[in-house]
Amino acid sequence: MKLVIVDYGMGNLRSVQKAVELLGFSAEVSGSPQVSAQADKLILPGVGAFPQAMANLRKKQLLAVLQDNKKPLLGICLGLQLLLSVGEEFGVTEGLGLVPGRVQFFRQAAGFPAGLSVPHMGWNDVRQSARNQLFRDLPEKFSAYFVHSYYALPDSAAAVSGWTDYGVDFCSALESGNVYGVQFHPEKSGEAGLQILRNFLAI
Known part of the structure; x- marks a missing residue:
């Protein structure tokens, strides 16, 4: 199996690679569209701002590879957000459009508590909305590590595979066809995160 971690200049690439290697697999970190096109599976990590991420993907000519991809694709943190149609960080920016929906700032959510700090940072619970491939062999509720100020709002609740409460109930994981995403890292x-990576590698 050829696993490629997509390098577009924004992401904790080595940490993801080390986690994959800990599971006994190898992963190539590459920003080449040709290398990504030849992969059996892709991981799209990300840390930073949505508009800059899309600009970097465009500059590296990775948009078509990701948008036309028919192989399993896992978005992590910002990588999940990029899967959606648009992001609202620093204005409206078109995303990859693999999952219809938008990405919104926490403080724009109706009813978000004024005294709650943003970014959402640290450990929080993920509740499975339905049994799915990515969460196989995990309990219906488990803890994961988050760092983010924006969150995904898929158009269809059917795409949501995990929910987390932080002032509002938000999508912390999604699954749509061959596309998977987790807002957490x-x-x-820990072990829950490694199991998620193991499950993705087994798809």
Whole structure:
């Protein structure tokens, strides 16, 4: 199996690679569209701002590879957000459009508590909305590590595979066809995170 971690200049690439290697697999970190196109599976990590991420993907000519991809694709943190149609960080930016929906700032959510700090940072619970491939052999509720100020709002609740409460109930994991995403960092989420990566590698 050829696993490629997509390098577009924004992401904790080595940490994800080390977690994959800990499971006994190898992963190539690459920003080449040709290498990504030849992969059996892709991981799209990310840390930073949505508009800059999309600009970097465009500059590296990775948009078409990701948008036309028919192989299993896992988005992590910002990588999950990029899977959606648009992001609202620093204005409206078109995303990859693999999952219809948008990405919103926590403080724009109706009813978000004024005294709650943003970013959402640290350990929090993930509740499975339905049994799915990515969470196989995990309990219906488990803890994971988060660092983010924006969250995904898929158009269809059917795409949501995990929910987390932080002032509002938000989508912390999604699954749509061959596309998977987690808002948290599995590489920093202990045994539960490793199990999620193991499950993705087994798809």
